[in-house]
Amino acid sequence: RDTTDNVCTENLVNNALLLAQNAHNADKSEASAIIGDKEIGSKVSDRLSKLEISSQSWKNRVEPSDAQKFTVAARVRTPARLPFVKTSDDRQCPPQVIFRSANPPLLGLAKSPSMMVAATEVNQVSLKRSNSVPGEEYNQEATTTVTVLQPDDDETFEKFFTGIRNTVIDEEVEIADFDAIKSTERLAFKRAVQGPKGRRAARNPLKSLAARGNIQMEYTEVKSAATEMEMKRLKEMARKSHLAVEAIAGLASIEDFKSINLKSHSLPLNTTYLPYKSPMLLHIKGRTHVQTRLVEPKYSSINTGDCFILITCDKLFRYVGEGANVIEKTRGQHICAYILENRDLGCVATRELVVLSGKSGVHDADFWEILQRPQDWDVVECGHADEDDLFEVTLTETNMVYEYRDEELHPIEEFWGCVPRIEMLTADRVLVFNFASELYVWNGKNADGDAKRAALRLTQEMFNGGYNYDACDVNPVEFSTLAGDRETHGEFVRTGQYPEWCLLARITQHMETVLFREKFLDWPDYTRNPLCQDYNVNGVSGIRAPDGHHLFHSGTYEEPNVVLENANLGRGHFYYDPDTMRHFDVLTDSVTMWQIQEYTFDTVDDASLGHFHADGSYIVKWMYRISVTVRELSGNISNRSTVGRTRCAYFCWQGNASSANEKGAAALFTVELDKEKGSQVRVRQGQEDTAFIRLFGTMFIHRERTTNTWRLYIVSGSDARETVLTEVPCEMAQLRSRTCFILVHGEQGTMYIWRGCRATENTHTITQNAAEKVKVSKEFFATSTVVAKNELEGVESDEFFDAIGGKRREAYFSLLELGDEMDNFTPRLFHFSRTDGAFKAVELFSHLRSRDHATPYPFSQLDLYGARQPTIFLLDAGEKLWLWMGWWPKEESDSSDDSDNELVNRAGENRWLGERRAALTTALAYWKAKKESQRDEDESGNESDDEQSDAGNVVWGGFEPLEFTSHFPDWQLHPEVTEINKLDGRSEDLTSIEQYLSQITQREYPLETLLARPLPEGVDPTQLELYLSPDEFEEALGVTRSDFQELPLWKQTKLKKEMGLF
Secondary structure (H helix, E strand, C coil): CHHHHHHHHHHHHHHHHHHHHHHCCCCCCHHHHCCCCCCCCCHHHHHHHHHHHHHHHHHHHHHCCHHHCCCCHCCCCCCCCCCCCCCCCCCCCCCCCCEEEECCHHHHCCCHHHHCCCCCCCCCCCCCCCCCCCCCCCEEEEEEEECCCCHHHHHHHHHCCCCCCCCCCCCCCCCHHHHHHCCCCCCCCCCCCCCCCCCCCCCCHHHHHHCCCCCEEEEEEEEEEEEHHHHHHHHHHHCCCCCCCHHHHHHHCCCCCCHHCCCCCCCCCCCCCCCCCCCEEEECCCCCCCEEEEEEEHHHHHHHCCCCEECCCEEEEEEECCCCHHEEEEEEHHHHHHHHHHHHHCCCCCEEEEEEECCCCCCCCHHHCCCCCCCCCCCCCCCCCCHHHHHHHHHCCCEEEEEEECCEEECHHCCCCCCCCCCCCCCCCCCECCCEEEEEEEEEECCHHHHHHHHHHHHHHHCCCCEEECCCCCHHHHHHHCCECCCCCCCCCCCCCCCCCEEEEEECCCCHHHHCCCCCCCCCCCCCCCCCCCEECCCEEEEECCCHHHHHHHCCCCCCEEEEEEEEEECCEEEECCCCEEEEEEEEEEEEEEEEECCCCECCCCCCCCCECCCCCCEEEEEEEEEEEEEEECCCCCEEEEEEECCCEEEEECCCCHHHHHHHHHHHHHHHHHHCCCEEEECCCCCCCCHHHHCCCCEEEEECCCCCCCCEEEEEECCCCCCCEEECCHHHHHHCCCCEEEEEEECCCEEEEEEECCCCHHHHHHHHHHHHHEEEEEEEECCCCEEEEEEEECCEEEEEHHHHCCCCCHHHCCCCCCCCCCCCCCEEEEEEEECCCCCCCEEECCCCCCCCCCCCCCHHHHHHCCCCCCCCCEEEECEEEEEECCCCCCCCCHHHHEEEEEEHHHHHHHHHHHHHHHHHHHHHHHHHHHHHHHHHHHHCCCCCHHCCCEEEEEECCCCCHHHHCCCCCCCCHHHHHHHHHHHHHCCCCCHHHHHHHHHCCCCCHHHHHCCCCCCCCCCCCCCCCHHCHHHHHHHHHHCCCHHHHHHHHHHHHHHHHHHHHC
């Protein structure tokens, strides 16, 4: 039938072309007589267009697609209109104008941050020697009127020169009298002397001055003490010329300390130009490159068509509009996850609070209270379907990027009105980003300091000068008031001053906030494109494995450092800053300790300081000072030091067995006791910092409060001033060969010091020092006479075995029969997680680590079982690797949501499978890198055993063998975890890493195996056909694999259902 239709269509076209040729050759008049001009189809173009229309007429006979019903626009109750229309297809960007300061700095000197003001009238300010001294003496002025003597020129002139008198002599002269005059001969030549031409006649200067009428005969003389003060200062400088310039300046300055107010130590040291405020409301809108913009934190900014994030100091809300698209929802989830993990934007919240539009929730009241929503106000409905694209384009066109050069901000034409790219962020540049409601000064790490300050000053002037978006289609500062289906859009203002909620921030390279990063198109963030880390291997979902070689070589040692009130305290006694070459000594003034009694607290006496019980909670108050010492020019440490103010810190210690009431009471009492407004630190048992342990020198953690039984303590720490004695169950299974134990009986006055066969000499020395403190402690012994005995593993006495309850050496993993190559090795622990979207491995460090000594048992069982499950840990125990895998938690759900939970669990289980596969791959690469490093360090070059040795074993939570648990100081069984993994098909049989990886990465199974249940581990239940061999594939489904891929999806599903492969 299709062939017949094609032939008919072709014949019809040929006839039309032949008719057109005949019409062209014939006479026009005859043609017009045969075919009328008004008849349809009289021209070839008309007939061709008719054919084209008829060829598309089949669409009218087909029912239109219902895909439009599932879009966001179909869910809108009433059709909305666009808030505005883009005036032109061209980019409507602000004009590119070089920004110059209205107050240019004098003499080429950049202004300090305190001089960053707008272009206003400059008042005359007098300079002073000190800012805290008024300086009246230096600025004293006296005014007097001085009269100038007026010279009497006429009187003086007449006295000096005689007057002109006309003298007349009456005398008669005869003609004959001229004969008496002797005559001489006339000169032959006459010499004529002519003066210069144009010469003005000489004038009398005194007469000219006297003729002037603007001569003042008096003036005002101002006498100042500046000259005398300057002469006095020069004399002082001459007298102290042998002193340094700094010393002279210090002696010259007179400070009034009463007028100085110290900053509160509870506030951050630098609170200017921070990249966040509280509260902040982020508007997420768009489809292609989603715009995340700061908008006014007000109820009127919210609409049901977009997503919003409300951020305060301690709360994080995520508002999800019912009309928001899936891209906006995903971006909101990723931003909140990043804020929670990194505590970004000044938010210390521990979880996000989700608010759904159209549904009531427990967090709705708090959300709307912050936004000051009135009771009678309804949330704005979602807007037009094309609104997201319109706002995304117009907001991007308003982006402005400047670069600081020569006291000016020069626009960057390449990124003006475009989405920024990370290639522009080079280390030597200072850039200014104007995102309307957000102005950022981005400083490269190698940029000049003067340029940073000058760019910040110019940006401050730009911020104070307001905004002007007349050339743009939208005002990006207030665009949230246009989004959604609003009653009136009208004309909106495009110029004005920046509101108070807008942000003017300074950002340093590698310290950018998530709000700043969201503006960039290609910021290296794995959460932007999930396909970067998730990919398919033969159709099976997988996860990119971290680099094991890099993981092994990333173990750089970092000294423990406690930070309180923005001050580095190091291990608690000193800290050296290599950048400023300053040495900080921590001086302890006093230590006070309280024990919580649920509804009250009791002060602990000095004899019991440092003794804690696992079933209690305690508050420790530490008063300390910091002494700063610098180096002299010669390089030696200066003998002079500066001691700072008295500081205070409160530690709230909570035992593992402490009740919830005591933990809550401890937190409340800490706030009540903190009159000094000092730092407050929560300390969990087993996670004590070195600074906390140094308050007592030796710290004791007890399980029981009795003295009439044997009590066993394990010794931890690598320094005598950082020693921790933790009580463990008194049984043989608790012994460890790489450390020492102290076994005491209070009533008998007996103490055993047990040393493991692989314990270092440093550990033994620390244990001996701790034993001396045990002898004199009333917490252990009620008698004054104490007998101490030393025991060595392998040669213990019968009395020791009787005290510990048996001689079964197999109860713990003893190292008596092993070599001593692991004596100085510190185990390493890595946590595989995917909290921010990218699967990565993070190394965990012990708080008691030391550079000079090994830490035999740096980690606890709480590190594994306290993590969010399911999860994976990699333990490098030296001789082998252990890949510990947790369990899939069982959660109760309503029966109505069983179908949704099943889909979610299926996706989660597939992701959990991919994470295990990636962790196994990383473990093998880590082991290979470790053996290569050991072979390079081995001078003999013997590599026969290393290349053939297994990497290690896989162990499941609840089924840990004794060899694995011996790497932790204490291990308690958890039957509920064992039961969960047992139901999932796990067992206590050890499997090597290589074997388990090959098992879950197998790509081909027989048909019978795929039809049976349960499926083999590592098989994707949604794509079972991928695991069939080519022969069995064709036999089972009746088509080849290539033909199967060409079938439509619904037909593939039908074939799989018929064969039970779905």
